């Protein structure tokens with residue numbers, strides 16, 4: 001027969017249990033220590049103790065960049081997207097290729113050649129400031145996620161809390177890019193498949209594409225729509241004739257300047273609003289992939305709804321960015337590290 005514990009041994013028992021629970025909690029919150037096989041949880045207050053002013057430090061850089069060079073905004077948001085889609089949001093897009101090595105890093109892949117230098121510069125400046133204030137604490141991947149949010153907000157878009165706790169990846173391979181980044185001539189089927197492979201829904205595709213409310217694209221990404229749409233030798237019938245004329249003036253069929261860009265949103269290229277969607281409804285989409293969102297019955301209803309409702313776009317965008325920002329997140333151990341210099345090449 002078990003003997004009932006005396007009152008002193010029962011309080012000892014309770015104390016021991018509490019101690020064990022306390023130690024277990026301590027251990028599990030020791031987020032810098034252990035690699036884990038499950039998807040790590042990100043949290044808004046991840047750096048609350050280790051770098052409480054982190055967001056102000058990054059904010060001082062992003063607001064200055066936005067004033068001095070507004071293209072840093074779209075550049076950084078796109079950088080974040082290209083980071084997350086290629087093997088997770090792990091800052092691996094920032095890693096440089098090793099001089100003399102045949103194995104190129106992601107940023108030097110053909111599909112990334114249009115990523116503007118201003119995005120990389122923003123992160124490098126923010127990291128330098130953060131390292132001077134909180135050395136060895138904050139990952140490049142988290143800085144990129146926060147800077148992208150800052151620019152959405154600075155451009156007039158929603159402010160949202162960024163969850164943190166991403167570690168930096170150790171691997172960056174150009175060969176991983178082509179199959180993970182959408183192209184300007186991808187079909188909706190291809191886009192849906194790619195997004196689904198990242199855990200993103202058709203609605204996420206429509207909502208995240210709304211980032212094209214700011215920024216620019218080079219002629220080569222839409223020139224075939226102007227002169228020879230899908231081998232028809234005719235322009236894409238889904239382009240408004242006035243836009244077609246204007247784009248043809250900037251982008252001749254042959255011998256144009258490779259550096260010329262056109263704004264995604266003809267009226268407000270630096271304003272983060274929902275005009276992207278009303279543009280699609282009015283046949284003013286720039287890329288075939290943008291316009292296709294209005295042509296395909298699976299995505300058209302949401303395009304129409306977002307064209308009518310800026311708040312709905314903002315709310316959905318915040319949720320979708322949080323989802324995108326959680327793709328393939330890494331922790332310590334073999335998987336990840338905390339890079340001191342985001343652009344440093346792989347060892």
Ligand code: HEM
Pocket residue numbers: 071073074075077078081114115116182183184185186191205208209211212214215216217218219221287289
């Ligand atoms: C859905 C499929 C997508 C395709 C096919 C696509 C394709 C492109 C292309 C071709 C450019 C122009 C690059 C250039 O010529 O310089 C571009 C720019 C841009 N993309 Fe996307 N994109 C997609 C989704 C996204 C998503 C999900 C985001 C962010 C959440 C995003 C953010 C941007 C931004 C902000 C720019 C402007 C960059 C700048 O002006 O520097 N895109 N995209």
